[in-house]
Amino acid sequence: MHEWALAQAVVYTAIEYQRKEKLREIVELEIKIGELQQIDREIFEFALKEIVQLKKMTGMRVRVEKEEAILKCRVCGYQWSFADSMKRLSGEQAEFIHFLPEVIHIHSRCPQCKSPDFEIVKGRGVKITAIKGIK
Amino acid sequence: MHEWALAQAVVYTAIEYQRKEKLREIVELEIKIGELQQIDREIFEFALKEIVQLKKMTGMRVRVEKEEAILKCRVCGYQWSFADSMKRLSGEQAEFIHFLPEVIHIHSRCPQCKSPDFEIVKGRGVKITAIKGIK
Amino acid sequence: MNIDPRLNIIKERLRDVRRVVAISGGKGGIGKSSVASIGALILSKSGYRVGLLDLDFWGPSLDTILGIENIFPREEKGIIPPEIFAIKFISIIYYAGERPLPLRGADISNAIVELLAITQWGSLDFLIIDMPPGMGDATLDIIRLVKKVEFLIVTTQSKVVLETVEKMLRMLKDLKVPILGIIENMKITNSPFVKDWAKKFDVSFLGEINFDKNLETSIGNVDKLLETNFAHSLKKIMRF
Amino acid sequence: MNIDPRLNIIKERLRDVRRVVAISGGKGGIGKSSVASIGALILSKSGYRVGLLDLDFWGPSLDTILGIENIFPREEKGIIPPEIFAIKFISIIYYAGERPLPLRGADISNAIVELLAITQWGSLDFLIIDMPPGMGDATLDIIRLVKKVEFLIVTTQSKVVLETVEKMLRMLKDLKVPILGIIENMKITNSPFVKDWAKKFDVSFLGEINFDKNLETSIGNVDKLLETNFAHSLKKIMRF
Ligand SMILES: Nc1ncnc2c1ncn2[C@@H]1O[C@H](COP(=O)(O)OP(=O)(O)O)[C@@H](O)[C@H]1O
Ligand SMILES: Nc1ncnc2c1ncn2[C@@H]1O[C@H](COP(=O)(O)OP(=O)(O)O)[C@@H](O)[C@H]1O
Ligand SMILES: [Mg+2]
Numbered sequence: 001m002h003e004w005a006l007a008q009a010v011v012y013t014a015i016e017y018q019r020k021e022k023l024r025e026i027v028e029l030e031i032k033i034g035e036l037q038q039i040d041r042e043i044f045e046f047a048l049k050e051i052v053q054l055k056k057m058t059g060m061r062v063r064v065e066k067e068e069a070i071l072k073c074r075v076c077g078y079q080w081s082f083a084d085s086m087k088r089l090s091g092e093q094a095e096f097i098h099f100l101p102e103v104i105h106i107h108s109r110c111p112q113c114k115s116p117d118f119e120i121v122k123g124r125g126v127k128i129t130a131i132k133g134i135k
Numbered sequence: 136m137h138e139w140a141l142a143q144a145v146v147y148t149a150i151e152y153q154r155k156e157k158l159r160e161i162v163e164l165e166i167k168i169g170e171l172q173q174i175d176r177e178i179f180e181f182a183l184k185e186i187v188q189l190k191k192m193t194g195m196r197v198r199v200e201k202e203e204a205i206l207k208c209r210v211c212g213y214q215w216s217f218a219d220s221m222k223r224l225s226g227e228q229a230e231f232i233h234f235l236p237e238v239i240h241i242h243s244r245c246p247q248c249k250s251p252d253f254e255i256v257k258g259r260g261v262k263i264t265a266i267k268g269i270k
Numbered sequence: 271m272n273i274d275p276r277l278n279i280i281k282e283r284l285r286d287v288r289r290v291v292a293i294s295g296g297k298g299g300i301g302k303s304s305v306a307s308i309g310a311l312i313l314s315k316s317g318y319r320v321g322l323l324d325l326d327f328w329g330p331s332l333d334t335i336l337g338i339e340n341i342f343p344r345e346e347k348g349i350i351p352p353e354i355f356a357i358k359f360i361s362i363i364y365y366a367g368e369r370p371l372p373l374r375g376a377d378i379s380n381a382i383v384e385l386l387a388i389t390q391w392g393s394l395d396f397l398i399i400d401m402p403p404g405m406g407d408a409t410l411d412i413i414r415l416v417k418k419v420e421f422l423i424v425t426t427q428s429k430v431v432l433e434t435v436e437k438m439l440r441m442l443k444d445l446k447v448p449i450l451g452i453i454e455n456m457k458i459t460n461s462p463f464v465k466d467w468a469k470k471f472d473v474s475f476l477g478e479i480n481f482d483k484n485l486e487t488s489i490g491n492v493d494k495l496l497e498t499n500f501a502h503s504l505k506k507i508m509r510f
Numbered sequence: 511m512n513i514d515p516r517l518n519i520i521k522e523r524l525r526d527v528r529r530v531v532a533i534s535g536g537k538g539g540i541g542k543s544s545v546a547s548i549g550a551l552i553l554s555k556s557g558y559r560v561g562l563l564d565l566d567f568w569g570p571s572l573d574t575i576l577g578i579e580n581i582f583p584r585e586e587k588g589i590i591p592p593e594i595f596a597i598k599f600i601s602i603i604y605y606a607g608e609r610p611l612p613l614r615g616a617d618i619s620n621a622i623v624e625l626l627a628i629t630q631w632g633s634l635d636f637l638i639i640d641m642p643p644g645m646g647d648a649t650l651d652i653i654r655l656v657k658k659v660e661f662l663i664v665t666t667q668s669k670v671v672l673e674t675v676e677k678m679l680r681m682l683k684d685l686k687v688p689i690l691g692i693i694e695n696m697k698i699t700n701s702p703f704v705k706d707w708a709k710k711f712d713v714s715f716l717g718e719i720n721f722d723k724n725l726e727t728s729i730g731n732v733d734k735l736l737e738t739n740f741a742h743s744l745k746k747i748m749r750f
């Protein structure tokens with residue numbers, strides 16, 4: 001349910017963008033949700049719809065896409081997909097990563113050298129990848 | 136003259152690459168030297184030649200290119216070229232940045248909001264951007 | 271295009287927070303966490319609505335000082351900080367427990383942005399933020415993201431501490447970040463050195479806390495903590 | 511392709527350094543820099559060839575503790591550390607002076623890699639590295655880049671310090687990084703608590719240093735420092 005807070009951030013950002021770029025209307029928004037945060041897509045899209053209504057941004061179509069999470073070891077250079085490590089996580093561990101993706105550094109290790117010193121290359125959380133508006 | 140230490144790092148990396156990839160010979164190396172570090176290109180290329188000889192990597196052609204240094208403010212998002220701020224640096228300041236590019240955060244500020252909290256997007260120092268070898 | 275939507279919601283999350291005070295100093299081991307936790311207790315006992323945020327992800331200690339255990343945020347349009355001693359408390363320990371969390375700066379920054387973006391503090395008089403040592407990602411992010419933040423600086427009289435605290439003060443002044451004042455902690459002599467030193471920076475010297483050998487045995491017990499000389503001095507400094 | 515050539519030369523730069531010892535603990539203000547600087551002095555006086563590297567970029571203090579001023583590295587196929595008290599000394603102060611250096615983790619990491627890649631230490635018996643607090647970029651980089659590093663852990667008896675030091679110990683053990691042992695600093699009681707606590711981790715307890723009220727007045731003066739109880743205790747711990 002903290003998906004709502006992130007959905008609100010998305011809509012507020014669209015409003016801020018509209019103001020800054022002096023747009024009459026935002027017509028399209030493209031969002032990527034990173035696999036690592038395991039956002040409940042249904043809840044997220046539901047919240048988005050609700051907030052879009054609330055903020056009277058109803059001309060805006062929101063496209064939500066998933067982004068694979070890729071991790072890369074800083075020690076040995078090995079790169080892997082979070083989907084692989086995901087299976088080894090307990091429900092509780094997955095929940096903590098859902099709230100704060102950085103705690104992945106506690107629960108996962110580089111499959112090759114066992115280091116926790118890896119980079120989240122992509123697919124961490126919510127980001128806006130495109131905004132289309134009309135002047 | 137600390138250019139020599141960086142040139143040595145480049146040649147050692149080529150040797151390591153050759154060993155790892157089991158190559159018979161490295162024939163080409165492409166290097167970018169970032170503007171921020173203000174490396175003396177003549178000294179650097181001279182050192183490279185010397186170390187290439189020393190390490191018997193004489194089949195290797197090294198192409199050195201300059202890379203513009205781009206800085207981006209984390210506070211206001213403004214992006215600028217180091218060349219612009221460079222003029223305002225004293226000789227001593229430039230020398231310190233030459234040894235340790237990160238001290239740029241002492242001597243330069245975001246031209247728009249005056250923050251020292253900016254990112255060195257590219258053009259920091261020496262990097263290898265391509266290696267060609269034969270099996 | 272790659273926009274981080276979280277950055278735009280932080281102001282909204284702190285809209286009903288009257289004052290945000292970051293307890294800092296640049297140096298470690300000077301009493302920042304002691305001031306943050308006991309200070310929050312004092313404010314709360316005095317009737318203020320208080321939030322407390324532990325941003326020292328490598329060594330969170332507010333929970334230990336206050337003896338906080340077995341609480342967890344509720345989820346509702348974000349995360350709702352659990353209340354303890356009438357203080358709304360958020361710490362990395364909810365998600366990391368007592369395990370080591372080897373995070374680089376970029377991850378620290380991302381986690382701070384996340385906590386600021388999803389925590390629903392509601393209406394507060396004070397949000398007290400316990401800062402880690404250094405002037406790295408956490409400090410730079412709080413300055414960049416929380417425009418209404420005020421810094422409260424803790425120091426001791428030691429030369430090596432003062433030279434580091436001085437760096438922090440100079441950076442804050444230079445960036446025109448409001449500085450509430452300086453507290454001298456762990457005082458063992460009567461020397462007015464720090465008080466005089468503070469004048470250089472045109473920052474108010476708020477007061478002194480003596481070295482208190484009873485602080486250690488009061489850790490984890492809020493009633494005992496409030497009876498220490500440390501707490502009595504801090505109350506005076508805070509004018510209660 | 512984007513390869514950082516500096517990473518491949520660090521091993522070569524440390525080839526003739528017999529032992530690399532990182533003074534750490536995770537927490538700030540526990541005496542890491544005091545142990546690093548006075549420890550380096552003791553080793554040097556005992557005839558060892560010693561290097562000393564200050565990696566606390568936000569609060570470098572070794573120069574202040576040892577009273578080092580007006581030296582600068584020579585440039586020759588890299589940078590040659592200047593020698594003082596027969597110690598080869600490298601610190602960010604050469605390039606940053608006493609100015610605040612607000613660096614995020616990514617910059618800290620880059621600067622550490624640079625220093626390790628260009629410094630020509632030559633032949634040394636010991637390279638002592640003074641670590642900043644935390645388990646962030648500096649700690650992770652030293653572990654990743656200096657394969658022969660050994661960690662020397664400093665702590666005090668305080669609960670809030672021990673819980674943070676414990677995190678550092680657990681991380682190091684987990685990564686199989688060699689731990690030289692633990693020193694208990696600023697001891698004010700006779701309690702064997704820390705000594706017992708150290709057993710949990712199967713790490714040697716090297717010894718104790720009492721709280722020394724004369725340490726502060728000796729800062730900046732090497733002869734005085736070597737006559738403090740702090741130095742005498744540290745000598746015993748180091749078996750000199
Ligand atoms: N006035 C004081 N008297 C005695 N001990 C103190 C005092 N202030 C802090 N301490 C102790 O010093 C250590 C560091 O304090 P802490 O609040 O954790 O500092 P920081 O957050 O700056 O690292 C702790 O063991 C704490 O109990
Ligand atoms: N044994 C001791 N007795 C008294 N003061 C000490 C002792 N060890 C360290 N100090 C003081 O404690 C403060 C922190 O020490 P420092 O070595 O800078 O710690 P760190 O590097 O871990 O932050 C300094 O003021 C130092 O002089
Ligand atoms: Mg603290």
Ligand SMILES: [Mg+2]
Pocket residue numbers: 330331333334363673
């Ligand atoms: Mg705790």
Ligand SMILES: [Mg+2]
Pocket residue numbers: 542543544566571640641642
């Ligand atoms: Mg230190």
Ligand SMILES: [Mg+2]
Pocket residue numbers: 433570571573574603608
């Ligand atoms: Mg100094």
Ligand code: NI
Pocket residue numbers: 001002003098345
């Ligand atoms: Ni959720």
Ligand code: NI
Pocket residue numbers: 136137138233585
């Ligand atoms: Ni040079």
Ligand SMILES: [Zn+2]
Pocket residue numbers: 073074075076077078110111112113114115
């Ligand atoms: Zn690895």
Ligand SMILES: [Zn+2]
Pocket residue numbers: 208209210211212213245246247248249250
């Ligand atoms: Zn800016």
